[in-house]
Amino acid sequence: MRANIQRRMFLQLASSAVALPWFSRAAQSQSYPSRFVRLIVPFPPGGGGDALARPLAQRLSEVWGQQVIVENRGGAGGNVGAYQAANAPPDGYTLLLGAAYLSINPALYPTSGYSPFTDLAPVSLLTVIPNIMMVSNSSPAIRFASSSITPRPTEAASRLRRPASARRRI
Numbered sequence: 001m002r003a004n005i006q007r008r009m010f011l012q013l014a015s016s017a018v019a020l021p022w023f024s025r026a027a028q029s030q031s032y033p034s035r036f037v038r039l040i041v042p043f044p045p046g047g048g049g050d051a052l053a054r055p056l057a058q059r060l061s062e063v064w065g066q067q068v069i070v071e072n073r074g075g076a077g078g079n080v081g082a083y084q085a086a087n088a089p090p091d092g093y094t095l096l097l098g099a100a101y102l103s104i105n106p107a108l109y110p111t112s113g114y115s116p117f118t119d120l121a122p123v124s125l126l127t128v129i130p131n132i133m134m135v136s137n138s139s140p141a142i143r144f145a146s147s148s149i150t151p152r153p154t155e156a157a158s159r160l161r162r163p164a165s166a167r168r169r170i
Contacts, residue, residue, distance in 0.1 A: 032092060036067040039095045042081025044074035052127060053097050077101055079112045086114035096120065 039057050043049045057068040073081035078101035088094035101114040111136060114120075 018060045033064055033066045035093065036069055037064070037093050037095060038088075039068055039070050039097060040081045041070060041072045041097045042074065042078035042085075042101070043072065048129075049097050049099065056126065071094045076109065076112070077105055079105055079109055080116075082116065082120070083112060083114050086116075086119035095123070097126075098122070 018092070035061070038059075039053055041049045041053045050070070053070050057070045060068045071081075073084055075081075078099070082096060082105075083096055084103065085096035098120070099118075102120070105112060106116065
């Protein structure tokens, strides 16, 4: 009896595995996108966001088989473009190239007309952009850890200076 139940379970799992590709094709029949997609870059053309968005739009156009149009909507620290994306129809045909401004601007512009926390949803992490500190080749501070670059002390700064034992090395 036990062998019969195991055999039935195996046959059910096997037939499910065989039918799985058919179901995935049926789910894919509702193709996205079926028309052009807008990618809003909330900064003027020629900047870092634009340099990321244009190759991304070209590649998405190739993969999706539909045109991805880059729209630069600069102004108010990214709020103009973000507002436009937040108030677009929620059909997935308007994308926003978001960045740190989405977490900073609510504190700077509390009446911007949208909330990045409730009106927008993250889709994917595109890139991580590192920030680096640089100096001139002729500078004695080539290595930050060993540099002794300090501003000229003023009388007030001298009073606020911490003792050497309290300083933290970076």
